[in-house]
Amino acid sequence: MSQRVFITAGAGGIGKVIAETYVAQGAQVFVCDQDHTAIDNLTEEINGTCVDVTDEAALDAWLQDGIARFGGCDVLINNAGIAGQADPVEALDLAQWRTCLAVNLDAQMITCRAIAPVMKRQKSGVIINLSSTSGLFGAPFRAPYAAAKWAVIGFTKTIATELGPYGIRCNAICPGAVSGDRMDRVLAAEAQARGVAPQDVYQEYASGSSLRRFAEPSEIAQLCLYLSSDAAKFISGQAIAVDGNTETYHSV
Template sequence: MSQRVLITAGASGVGRAVAEAFSEAGAQIWVADVDTQALSICPEGWRRTRVDVSDAAGISALFAEIARDWGGLDVLCANAGIAGPTALVEDIELDDWRNCLAVNLDGAFLCAKHAAPMMKAQGSGVMLLTSSTAGQYGYPRRAPYAAAKWAVVGLGKTLAMELGPHGIRANVICPGAVEGPRMEQVLAREAQAKDMTRDQVYRGYASGTSMGRFIEGRDIAGMAVFLASDAARLVSGQVIAVDGHTVNPDPKI
């Protein structure tokens, strides 16, 4: 039977690349996203649900629908996230802090909470949580994002320990700077905060890796498909960066 795969924030960006890669591998695809327009242009064979991952009732309803229509879930890709504010810690509003953690951390928790009993019942499953290289280093002017992504790492390692006895694996993927519209927004905000140009910030990010470049969504997708495959059957509790090897998490020009 083909894998049944749920990808949050799967209608565009990295999530869309992950969904496409699993689809090409023969999986059944269910994408959840807040972007109705992006959902509307997903392939017809994919299941699609509009939901905010920080909405507990919405996530509960999503998993009830998955249980009813699919009868189980083989792979959870908890990929949804937002950048949060770009500011010094003393200038960050509590509401902005909470909103960033709600999407990046609460969303991953809620999905894992509902996927766990489903996977336990079938005695198998894979959970892939998307963190960030910001979950491995400090990230000046991005305190809420870094805090959330570090917490996702802790969540992933704990899930691996709790669920391993039930035949369920959990791993965390840490993307670096990914080419695309979302990163362009980050570059623009950081350029303004640091009084630099967009190109200066871009070069700073690229030069902060040993390979000197940004990554693409397909790089994350390839790792996700591998980690969900039998080739990775004993890979669990790992935090794997796909980032061109970050050597300086806060590069300066």
């Protein structure tokens, strides 16, 4: 039986690459995304619905639709995320803070809350929550994002202990800087906050990796595929970085 894979923010960027990677392996893929155009442009192999993940009722409805349509869920990938406000702590806006946490953290709770009973009945399942290296290290001028991504790891480790006895594995993936439009926007926002050029910020990010480059979306997708395979059937409760070794920093 092919895997039934649910992916939030799966119609563009990293999420779309993840979706296409699973489709190539014969999986049944069900995605949501807030971008109407991206949903309309999905290939027929990917089932998609337009959903704002901060809308609890809409997100729940999407999940219940998928569960009914496919008869269950084997893999849940919480990919939805936003960069959040990029400013010093004294300039943070509470409304923007709450929005950042709503997308990056609250949505993961909502999806896991709905999927856990299904996977418990199946006595199997894989949950993959997207965190970030900002959930492993401090991130200057990125307090809302870093706070949310640290929380994702704590949430993931906690539900791994709760759901493990039912044969459900839960892991967090912590990408470093990933090439694409979203990262371009992050660089531009941070550059503006610091009063420097975006290229200067890019060089700092890249030099912070031992491999001196950004990750590719396909590298995140391949780790998802591995973690949801039988090859990873004893891996749970982990926060796994895909960051070219960001523990080694280099001056620009």
